[in-house]
Amino acid sequence: MTGRGRSAYVWAGSRLLLVALTLSGCRGPQPTVGLPAKYTLENEHLTVQSDVKLPRNHELIRDLGHLREEILSILDLPVQKQPVVVYLFADENRYSQYLHTRYPMLPPRRAYFVGSAKELAVYTYWGDRIQEDLRHEFTHGVLHATLKDVPLWLDEGLAEYFEVTSQPAGMNRDYAMNLAAGIASGWKPDLDRLESLEAVDQMQKADYQESWAWVHFLLNHNEDSHAVLTGYLRELRTTSQPGKLSTRLRASIPVADSRFLNYAAGLTDGLIRVGRIEAK
Ligand SMILES: [Zn+2]
Incomplete structure (x- = not known):
């Protein structure tokens, strides 16, 4: 990943989805690498589908729970109804293959948030900066779960x-x-x-x-x-x-x-x- 590969530069969900669906269409190529599905962790506000086995009380999961409470408290937002779904790939290779096939026009990034009426999805892989990446994308998820839209800069x-x-x-x-x-x-x-x-x-x-x-x-x-x-x-x-x-x-x-x-x-x-x- 290049120096510009930080999750900070990902596209905001609804805008990304619009572009991605326009480009790939419903009959676009099917990813040869599927979504992570080996393990599922689920609570009221978060679902993690992963190829990496994580205990329910893993530090990253607890951190996202705390982060959600912090965001809602600091920004005075109501508890969101829609859960955020994190697709956590085991490695960068599988993640990149999936993203490239599913969203071929997207530049390589360590993580993406894709928001739609159907799902608030985070895609990322197990890497050195997983916590920072998850927190960034999860924040988009919490915002889009409670707000009609958010201006890009904000x-x-x-x-x-x-x-x-x-x-x-x-x-x-x-x-x-x-x-x-x-x-x-x-x-x-x-x-x-x-x-x-x-x-x-x-x-x-x-x-x-x-x-x-x-x-x-x-x-x-x-x-x-x-x-x-x-x-x-x-x-x-x-x-x-x-x-x-x-x-x-x-x-x-x-x-x-x-x-x-x-x-x-x-x-x-x-x-x-x-x-x-x-x-x-
Ligand atoms: Zn972002």
Whole structure:
């Protein structure tokens, strides 16, 4: 997998499904490698079909359970009705063969989320970054199980935020460092541009990074920014077209863009302090 093979760059479910079905059609080639089916773990909110035997209380399964509760609590979302189905292949080879045959136009990625009316499916394989990949895709699943739709930038920003396992919560150190360096060199955020992106192939690495930072800001800046996000998500429960989040954000915090710039520039402050403490 190349450096761009992170699960962060996968396509959001409904958009991916639309493309995939259009390309492969109902009478498309049948995968020579079938879906994982040896083992099934099932609870109310999650089904794992796997070629790898996992005990019911495996750390990864428990982690997804905790993550689901965390997402619902932080984002003030209701318990989802539809379970997320994880298809966990034993190795990259079988996973790639299946994906290539089923969705031939998709570029290679370590994991995919495919959402449809029938199923909220995550496809991935047992690899070194399985936990991060599962958390990212599972976040898409939880969002799409409760919301009519999610704007692309927000979908990916939230998945990037919740995939992080280290502390502080949601902190992607590479992104924080990149943003600080970019801001020092004159980079300017542009939420309106992010909101105009509709197809995943329009989104570059820097867009995932900025989307993550806006989500970090919305969740952690202050009560008003948090309320803008949760209020927006509440509307997405009943409508797929609630308008732009940026309009609400600037109505609530008129200087939101400059606040965000300062916030993003300061994301590394805590990381440097942690480093100093650890060095003692
Ligand atoms: Zn994603």
